[in-house]
Amino acid sequence: MPTLTKLYSMKEAALHNTPEDCWVVVDGKIYDVTKYLEDHPGGADVLLEATGKDAKEEFDDAGHSKSAKELMQDYFIGELDPTPEIPEMEVVRKEQDSGFASKLMDSAVQYWVIPVAAVGISIVVAILCARRK
Ligand code: HEM
Incomplete structure:
Protein backbone atom coordinates (compact mmCIF):
# COMPACT_ATOMS: atom_id res chain seq x y z
CA MET A 1 0.00 0.00 0.00
CA PRO A 2 1.49 3.40 -0.92
CA THR A 3 2.31 5.60 2.05
CA LEU A 4 1.84 9.33 2.06
CA THR A 5 5.20 10.97 2.61
CA LYS A 6 5.23 14.67 3.30
CA LEU A 7 7.37 16.62 0.86
CA TYR A 8 9.28 19.75 1.81
CA SER A 9 11.54 22.03 -0.17
CA MET A 10 15.12 22.58 0.99
CA LYS A 11 14.15 26.22 1.54
CA GLU A 12 11.45 25.14 4.01
CA ALA A 13 13.70 22.57 5.73
CA ALA A 14 16.46 25.17 6.10
CA LEU A 15 14.16 27.39 8.18
CA HIS A 16 14.34 24.84 11.01
CA ASN A 17 17.86 25.59 12.18
CA THR A 18 17.65 26.44 15.87
CA PRO A 19 18.03 24.39 19.08
CA GLU A 20 14.25 24.81 19.57
CA ASP A 21 13.43 23.58 16.09
CA CYS A 22 16.03 21.61 14.16
CA TRP A 23 15.58 19.60 10.97
CA VAL A 24 18.41 17.77 9.23
CA VAL A 25 18.34 16.36 5.71
CA VAL A 26 20.24 13.14 5.04
CA ASP A 27 20.11 11.63 1.56
CA GLY A 28 16.90 13.46 0.65
CA LYS A 29 15.12 12.40 3.83
CA ILE A 30 14.17 14.92 6.48
CA TYR A 31 14.49 14.33 10.22
CA ASP A 32 13.19 16.53 13.00
CA VAL A 33 15.99 16.06 15.52
CA THR A 34 14.89 18.81 17.92
CA LYS A 35 14.20 16.33 20.71
CA TYR A 36 17.39 14.39 19.94
CA LEU A 37 19.85 17.30 19.97
CA GLU A 38 20.97 16.87 23.56
CA ASP A 39 21.20 13.07 23.26
CA HIS A 40 23.15 12.99 20.00
CA PRO A 41 26.55 11.40 20.76
CA GLY A 42 28.13 13.58 18.07
CA GLY A 43 26.83 16.71 19.81
CA ALA A 44 24.02 19.17 19.18
CA ASP A 45 26.29 21.61 17.33
CA VAL A 46 27.10 19.05 14.64
CA LEU A 47 23.39 18.66 13.89
CA LEU A 48 22.71 22.40 13.98
CA GLU A 49 25.59 23.01 11.57
CA ALA A 50 24.21 20.33 9.25
CA THR A 51 20.93 22.20 8.67
CA GLY A 52 20.08 23.85 5.36
CA LYS A 53 21.75 21.24 3.16
CA ASP A 54 21.77 17.53 2.46
CA ALA A 55 24.26 16.32 5.09
CA LYS A 56 24.60 12.80 3.64
CA GLU A 57 28.36 13.17 3.24
CA GLU A 58 28.91 14.36 6.83
CA PHE A 59 26.54 11.68 8.11
CA ASP A 60 28.42 8.95 6.23
CA ASP A 61 31.81 10.37 7.25
CA ALA A 62 30.81 10.00 10.92
CA GLY A 63 30.48 6.25 10.27
CA HIS A 64 27.08 5.87 11.90
CA SER A 65 26.29 2.39 13.17
CA LYS A 66 23.32 0.26 12.10
CA SER A 67 21.57 1.09 15.36
CA ALA A 68 22.10 4.83 14.72
CA LYS A 69 20.44 4.39 11.31
CA GLU A 70 17.53 2.53 12.92
CA LEU A 71 17.19 5.26 15.56
CA MET A 72 16.97 7.85 12.77
CA GLN A 73 13.63 6.46 11.66
CA ASP A 74 12.05 7.74 14.90
CA TYR A 75 12.78 11.29 13.74
CA PHE A 76 11.80 10.91 10.08
CA ILE A 77 9.18 13.51 9.07
CA GLY A 78 9.32 13.64 5.27
CA GLU A 79 11.35 13.89 2.13
CA LEU A 80 12.79 16.60 -0.05
CA ASP A 81 10.43 17.61 -2.83
CA PRO A 82 12.15 16.46 -6.04
CA THR A 83 10.26 19.04 -8.11
CA PRO A 84 12.70 21.81 -8.93
CA GLU A 85 11.63 25.16 -7.60
CA ILE A 86 10.86 27.75 -10.27
CA PRO A 87 13.21 30.67 -9.75
C1 HEM B 1 18.48 11.61 12.88
C2 HEM B 1 19.75 11.81 12.63
C3 HEM B 1 20.90 11.24 13.43
C4 HEM B 1 20.93 10.24 14.37
C5 HEM B 1 19.77 9.43 14.90
C6 HEM B 1 22.30 10.10 14.79
C7 HEM B 1 22.75 9.20 15.74
C8 HEM B 1 24.04 9.03 16.15
C9 HEM B 1 24.52 8.00 17.03
C10 HEM B 1 23.64 6.94 17.68
C11 HEM B 1 25.84 8.18 17.19
C12 HEM B 1 26.80 7.31 18.04
C13 HEM B 1 27.64 6.43 17.13
C14 HEM B 1 26.84 5.40 16.38
O1 HEM B 1 26.10 4.62 17.00
O2 HEM B 1 26.96 5.38 15.15
C15 HEM B 1 26.20 9.34 16.42
C16 HEM B 1 27.47 9.89 16.34
C17 HEM B 1 27.81 10.93 15.54
N1 HEM B 1 27.01 11.58 14.67
FE1 HEM B 1 25.06 11.29 14.41
N2 HEM B 1 23.09 11.00 14.13
C18 HEM B 1 22.27 11.70 13.27
C19 HEM B 1 22.63 12.67 12.39
C20 HEM B 1 23.91 13.12 12.23
C21 HEM B 1 24.31 14.09 11.25
C22 HEM B 1 23.39 14.76 10.22
C23 HEM B 1 25.64 14.28 11.44
C24 HEM B 1 26.59 15.17 10.71
C25 HEM B 1 26.27 16.23 10.06
C26 HEM B 1 26.07 13.44 12.53
C27 HEM B 1 27.33 13.38 13.03
C28 HEM B 1 27.75 12.52 14.03
C29 HEM B 1 29.09 12.53 14.56
C30 HEM B 1 30.23 13.45 14.15
C31 HEM B 1 29.12 11.52 15.51
C32 HEM B 1 30.28 11.15 16.40
C33 HEM B 1 31.08 10.05 15.82
C34 HEM B 1 32.20 9.68 16.74
O3 HEM B 1 32.47 10.42 17.68
O4 HEM B 1 32.76 8.63 16.50
N3 HEM B 1 24.98 12.74 12.99
N4 HEM B 1 25.10 9.84 15.78
Whole structure:
Protein backbone atom coordinates (compact mmCIF):
# COMPACT_ATOMS: atom_id res chain seq x y z
CA MET A 1 0.00 0.00 0.00
CA PRO A 2 1.49 3.40 -0.92
CA THR A 3 2.31 5.60 2.05
CA LEU A 4 1.84 9.33 2.06
CA THR A 5 5.20 10.97 2.61
CA LYS A 6 5.23 14.67 3.30
CA LEU A 7 7.37 16.62 0.86
CA TYR A 8 9.28 19.75 1.81
CA SER A 9 11.54 22.03 -0.17
CA MET A 10 15.12 22.58 0.99
CA LYS A 11 14.15 26.22 1.54
CA GLU A 12 11.45 25.14 4.01
CA ALA A 13 13.70 22.57 5.73
CA ALA A 14 16.46 25.17 6.10
CA LEU A 15 14.16 27.39 8.18
CA HIS A 16 14.34 24.84 11.01
CA ASN A 17 17.86 25.59 12.18
CA THR A 18 17.65 26.44 15.87
CA PRO A 19 18.03 24.39 19.08
CA GLU A 20 14.25 24.81 19.57
CA ASP A 21 13.43 23.58 16.09
CA CYS A 22 16.03 21.61 14.16
CA TRP A 23 15.58 19.60 10.97
CA VAL A 24 18.41 17.77 9.23
CA VAL A 25 18.34 16.36 5.71
CA VAL A 26 20.24 13.14 5.04
CA ASP A 27 20.11 11.63 1.56
CA GLY A 28 16.90 13.46 0.65
CA LYS A 29 15.12 12.40 3.83
CA ILE A 30 14.17 14.92 6.48
CA TYR A 31 14.49 14.33 10.22
CA ASP A 32 13.19 16.53 13.00
CA VAL A 33 15.99 16.06 15.52
CA THR A 34 14.89 18.81 17.92
CA LYS A 35 14.20 16.33 20.71
CA TYR A 36 17.39 14.39 19.94
CA LEU A 37 19.85 17.30 19.97
CA GLU A 38 20.97 16.87 23.56
CA ASP A 39 21.20 13.07 23.26
CA HIS A 40 23.15 12.99 20.00
CA PRO A 41 26.55 11.40 20.76
CA GLY A 42 28.13 13.58 18.07
CA GLY A 43 26.83 16.71 19.81
CA ALA A 44 24.02 19.17 19.18
CA ASP A 45 26.29 21.61 17.33
CA VAL A 46 27.10 19.05 14.64
CA LEU A 47 23.39 18.66 13.89
CA LEU A 48 22.71 22.40 13.98
CA GLU A 49 25.59 23.01 11.57
CA ALA A 50 24.21 20.33 9.25
CA THR A 51 20.93 22.20 8.67
CA GLY A 52 20.08 23.85 5.36
CA LYS A 53 21.75 21.24 3.16
CA ASP A 54 21.77 17.53 2.46
CA ALA A 55 24.26 16.32 5.09
CA LYS A 56 24.60 12.80 3.64
CA GLU A 57 28.36 13.17 3.24
CA GLU A 58 28.91 14.36 6.83
CA PHE A 59 26.54 11.68 8.11
CA ASP A 60 28.42 8.95 6.23
CA ASP A 61 31.81 10.37 7.25
CA ALA A 62 30.81 10.00 10.92
CA GLY A 63 30.48 6.25 10.27
CA HIS A 64 27.08 5.87 11.90
CA SER A 65 26.29 2.39 13.17
CA LYS A 66 23.32 0.26 12.10
CA SER A 67 21.57 1.09 15.36
CA ALA A 68 22.10 4.83 14.72
CA LYS A 69 20.44 4.39 11.31
CA GLU A 70 17.53 2.53 12.92
CA LEU A 71 17.19 5.26 15.56
CA MET A 72 16.97 7.85 12.77
CA GLN A 73 13.63 6.46 11.66
CA ASP A 74 12.05 7.74 14.90
CA TYR A 75 12.78 11.29 13.74
CA PHE A 76 11.80 10.91 10.08
CA ILE A 77 9.18 13.51 9.07
CA GLY A 78 9.32 13.64 5.27
CA GLU A 79 11.35 13.89 2.13
CA LEU A 80 12.79 16.60 -0.05
CA ASP A 81 10.43 17.61 -2.83
CA PRO A 82 12.15 16.46 -6.04
CA THR A 83 10.26 19.04 -8.11
CA PRO A 84 12.70 21.81 -8.93
CA GLU A 85 11.63 25.16 -7.60
CA ILE A 86 10.86 27.75 -10.27
CA PRO A 87 13.21 30.67 -9.75
CA GLU A 88 11.51 34.07 -9.41
CA MET A 89 12.96 35.25 -12.74
CA GLU A 90 11.17 32.41 -14.52
CA VAL A 91 7.91 33.14 -12.73
CA VAL A 92 8.07 36.72 -14.01
CA ARG A 93 8.88 35.45 -17.50
CA LYS A 94 5.97 33.03 -17.34
CA GLU A 95 3.63 35.88 -16.44
CA GLN A 96 5.02 37.85 -19.36
CA ASP A 97 4.47 34.82 -21.58
CA SER A 98 0.84 34.57 -20.60
CA GLY A 99 0.46 38.31 -21.31
CA PHE A 100 1.98 37.71 -24.71
CA ALA A 101 -0.32 34.73 -25.27
CA SER A 102 -3.42 36.75 -24.42
CA LYS A 103 -2.28 39.58 -26.73
CA LEU A 104 -1.82 37.01 -29.48
CA MET A 105 -5.32 35.68 -28.83
CA ASP A 106 -6.73 39.22 -29.00
CA SER A 107 -5.07 39.90 -32.31
CA ALA A 108 -6.13 36.46 -33.61
CA VAL A 109 -9.72 37.49 -32.89
CA GLN A 110 -9.13 40.70 -34.85
CA TYR A 111 -7.75 38.66 -37.78
CA TRP A 112 -11.15 36.96 -38.08
CA VAL A 113 -12.45 40.20 -39.53
CA ILE A 114 -10.32 39.86 -42.69
CA PRO A 115 -11.45 36.38 -43.87
CA VAL A 116 -15.06 37.08 -42.88
CA ALA A 117 -15.00 40.34 -44.86
CA ALA A 118 -13.40 38.55 -47.84
CA VAL A 119 -16.11 35.88 -47.85
CA GLY A 120 -18.79 38.57 -47.53
CA ILE A 121 -17.39 40.56 -50.48
CA SER A 122 -17.12 37.36 -52.58
CA ILE A 123 -20.79 36.59 -51.91
CA VAL A 124 -21.86 40.13 -52.88
CA VAL A 125 -19.76 39.99 -56.10
CA ALA A 126 -21.18 36.54 -56.92
CA ILE A 127 -24.75 37.82 -56.44
CA LEU A 128 -24.07 40.89 -58.64
CA CYS A 129 -22.52 38.70 -61.38
CA ALA A 130 -25.48 36.31 -61.24
CA ARG A 131 -27.94 39.22 -61.63
CA ARG A 132 -26.10 40.58 -64.69
CA LYS A 133 -26.46 37.26 -66.54
C1 HEM B 1 18.48 11.61 12.88
C2 HEM B 1 19.75 11.81 12.63
C3 HEM B 1 20.90 11.24 13.43
C4 HEM B 1 20.93 10.24 14.37
C5 HEM B 1 19.77 9.43 14.90
C6 HEM B 1 22.30 10.10 14.79
C7 HEM B 1 22.75 9.20 15.74
C8 HEM B 1 24.04 9.03 16.15
C9 HEM B 1 24.52 8.00 17.03
C10 HEM B 1 23.64 6.94 17.68
C11 HEM B 1 25.84 8.18 17.19
C12 HEM B 1 26.80 7.31 18.04
C13 HEM B 1 27.64 6.43 17.13
C14 HEM B 1 26.84 5.40 16.38
O1 HEM B 1 26.10 4.62 17.00
O2 HEM B 1 26.96 5.38 15.15
C15 HEM B 1 26.20 9.34 16.42
C16 HEM B 1 27.47 9.89 16.34
C17 HEM B 1 27.81 10.93 15.54
N1 HEM B 1 27.01 11.58 14.67
FE1 HEM B 1 25.06 11.29 14.41
N2 HEM B 1 23.09 11.00 14.13
C18 HEM B 1 22.27 11.70 13.27
C19 HEM B 1 22.63 12.67 12.39
C20 HEM B 1 23.91 13.12 12.23
C21 HEM B 1 24.31 14.09 11.25
C22 HEM B 1 23.39 14.76 10.22
C23 HEM B 1 25.64 14.28 11.44
C24 HEM B 1 26.59 15.17 10.71
C25 HEM B 1 26.27 16.23 10.06
C26 HEM B 1 26.07 13.44 12.53
C27 HEM B 1 27.33 13.38 13.03
C28 HEM B 1 27.75 12.52 14.03
C29 HEM B 1 29.09 12.53 14.56
C30 HEM B 1 30.23 13.45 14.15
C31 HEM B 1 29.12 11.52 15.51
C32 HEM B 1 30.28 11.15 16.40
C33 HEM B 1 31.08 10.05 15.82
C34 HEM B 1 32.20 9.68 16.74
O3 HEM B 1 32.47 10.42 17.68
O4 HEM B 1 32.76 8.63 16.50
N3 HEM B 1 24.98 12.74 12.99
N4 HEM B 1 25.10 9.84 15.78
